[in-house]
Amino acid sequence: MSAPSATTHRAAWTPVDLPSGDQPFVRARGATFESTDPATGEVVARVRASEPADVDDAVTAARAAMRGRWRDDGALRGRVLYRYAQALRENADRLAELLTREQGKKLAEARIEVLGAANHAEYYAGQARAIHGRAMALGPNVHGVTLREPVGVVAVITPWNWPLTLLTRSLAPALAAGNAVVVKPASLTPAITIAALEPLAADPELPEGVLACVVGSGGVVGDALVRHPGVDMIAFTGESSTGVDVMKHAAEGLKKVSLELGGKSPNIVFADAPMDKALDGAAAAAFSSTGQICTAGSRLILEREIADEFLTRLAERVEALRVGDGLDPSTDIAPVVSRGQQRAILDYIELGRREGEVVAGGGELAGEAYESGCFVPPTVVSGLAPDSRIVQEEIFGPVLAVQVFDDDDEAIELANCTRFGLAAGLWTSSLQRAWRLGREIEAGTVWINTYNRFYSELEVGGFKESGLGRQQGVVGLEEFTDVKSLNFDGNPTLW
Numbered sequence: 001m002s003a004p005s006a007t008t009h010r011a012a013w014t015p016v017d018l019p020s021g022d023q024p025f026v027r028a029r030g031a032t033f034e035s036t037d038p039a040t041g042e043v044v045a046r047v048r049a050s051e052p053a054d055v056d057d058a059v060t061a062a063r064a065a066m067r068g069r070w071r072d073d074g075a076l077r078g079r080v081l082y083r084y085a086q087a088l089r090e091n092a093d094r095l096a097e098l099l100t101r102e103q104g105k106k107l108a109e110a111r112i113e114v115l116g117a118a119n120h121a122e123y124y125a126g127q128a129r130a131i132h133g134r135a136m137a138l139g140p141n142v143h144g145v146t147l148r149e150p151v152g153v154v155a156v157i158t159p160w161n162w163p164l165t166l167l168t169r170s171l172a173p174a175l176a177a178g179n180a181v182v183v184k185p186a187s188l189t190p191a192i193t194i195a196a197l198e199p200l201a202a203d204p205e206l207p208e209g210v211l212a213c214v215v216g217s218g219g220v221v222g223d224a225l226v227r228h229p230g231v232d233m234i235a236f237t238g239e240s241s242t243g244v245d246v247m248k249h250a251a252e253g254l255k256k257v258s259l260e261l262g263g264k265s266p267n268i269v270f271a272d273a274p275m276d277k278a279l280d281g282a283a284a285a286a287f288s289s290t291g292q293i294c295t296a297g298s299r300l301i302l303e304r305e306i307a308d309e310f311l312t313r314l315a316e317r318v319e320a321l322r323v324g325d326g327l328d329p330s331t332d333i334a335p336v337v338s339r340g341q342q343r344a345i346l347d348y349i350e351l352g353r354r355e356g357e358v359v360a361g362g363g364e365l366a367g368e369a370y371e372s373g374c375f376v377p378p379t380v381v382s383g384l385a386p387d388s389r390i391v392q393e394e395i396f397g398p399v400l401a402v403q404v405f406d407d408d409d410e411a412i413e414l415a416n417c418t419r420f421g422l423a424a425g426l427w428t429s430s431l432q433r434a435w436r437l438g439r440e441i442e443a444g445t446v447w448i449n450t451y452n453r454f455y456s457e458l459e460v461g462g463f464k465e466s467g468l469g470r471q472q473g474v475v476g477l478e479e480f481t482d483v484k485s486l487n488f489d490g491n492p493t494l495w
């Protein structure tokens with residue numbers, strides 16, 4: 001693994017104080033906390049945290065906004081979201097740099113993320129004008145009509161790993177459906193979230209109160225939002241264990257929840273797959289975003305016939321990856337998000353050494369450039385028992401567990417052997433096998449001869465402990481609506 005280059009690609013950064021005077025949509029009057037750069041430890045922003053009273057203000061304003069024209073005017077909502085998509089695109093370079101500085105990811109990936117966020121906003125801008133119910137004859141002179149109404153005030157709680165696409169894939173359909181939204185970003189990514197919301201909040205046609213942001217810890221600010229009686233729905237993306245807590249607290253107020261949770265996704269390679277394509281796919285599935293993607297293909301499941309050759313060639317590729325600063329264009333593997341994550345992932349690598357065989361990476365990253373940042377070497381571990389922690393637990397870092405199978409039934413068994421069911425990948429040239437496994441694997445998304453491809457049009461979500469509800473696509477919009485039935489009886493009496 002080669003060392004990062006000198007940090008000449010880095011211009012000096014002056015920490016920003018947030019919220020600034022022209023960001024009234026951020027309701028925050030508490031103590032200040034710092035958000036730092038995972039590559040250098042530098043302060044990126046000093047952010048004033050919200051207090052429960054700020055949450056209350058945001059929710060009260062959102063409830064008031066639900067009495068205005070926002071809920072009934074799809075064309076207005078479409079215009080606002082369309083302009084938002086344009087603003088994200090116009091500001092892509094600036095937002096991508098801030099995203100890399102605060103979250104750590106590679107600049108090229110940060111740009112893809114900003115544009116992905118714009119895509120969600122644009123897709124749902126169109127959907128805002130196409131929300132339909134049904135009309136039906138129920139008997140002589142009796143008619144029924146269903147309407148899809150907004151749920152009301154929606155709390156959108158986001159994680160730090162893809163803080164913009166995971167924000168807009170809930171925010172945009174919630175707004176398109178006519179809801180008011182209070183956003184709570186992860187404490188590690190407040191600055192990029194505030195920056196990305198700013199053009200939407202500044203839209204001259206966005207009614208007062210429809211959008212607010214509260215910042216701070218999940219345990220205080222997130223919890224106050226989830227428990228607030230004025231919140232009707234919680235769209236949560238984060239860890240499975242946090243999702244369970246959110247659901248418990250939401251149950252006290254019988255609130256609707258949408259939960260996008262953790263994963264430990266299998267990526268299965270058959271001997272009949274084109275090997276070069278599958279090698280690229282396996283490496284990208286496990287290591288892009290430094291493994292910090294909920295759908296990361298973190299379990300590679302290889303058909304025995306090709307396992308040795310595949311693993312040897314994969315190990316060569318992994319050893320050649322450059323670990324370094326996300327702002328350095330030559331970096332393949334950017335830092336993980338925090339010291340806490342770094343420590344946890346290095347502990348898993350140690351465990352991998354004891355429970356299996358480390359076939360790539362795993363070594364110490366020596367050199368000055370690595371000292372101030374949260375770097376972790378991309379690592380491949382083989383020879384693991386199906387019940388080992390490396391196979392079963394979400395590591396959320398660049399660690400790939402490898403397993404081997406002999407036939408299709410065993411591949412399915414290994415694929416389904418965890419409590420998660422978020423995504424899976426299949427590499428095969430057999431259409432029959434792709435169909436059979438596509439149906440048998442317990443996951444919300446199964447990619448065939450590709451991996452981690454997302455489209456605003458196509459629903460995603462979790463089976464088992466990976467979540468509840470679906471995001472993206474038409475179903476992702478319907479999640480943010482309630483169905484109302486109107487019954488018209490044209491007959492003279494009820495009896």
Ligand code: NAD
Pocket residue numbers: 157158159160161162166184185186187216217218219221222223226237238239240242243245246259260261262263293294295394396422462466467
């Ligand atoms: P996390 O669960 O720690 O936090 C997610 C959000 O919830 C943050 O904003 C946090 O402040 C807030 N929160 C924490 N405790 C809360 C509480 N008690 N009440 C209300 N809010 C609370 O997750 P994270 O570490 O930010 O993100 C990583 C996790 O997210 C991984 O498990 C990953 O798989 C998952 N994830 C899932 C998807 C998906 O689409 N399924 C996408 C991205 C990330």
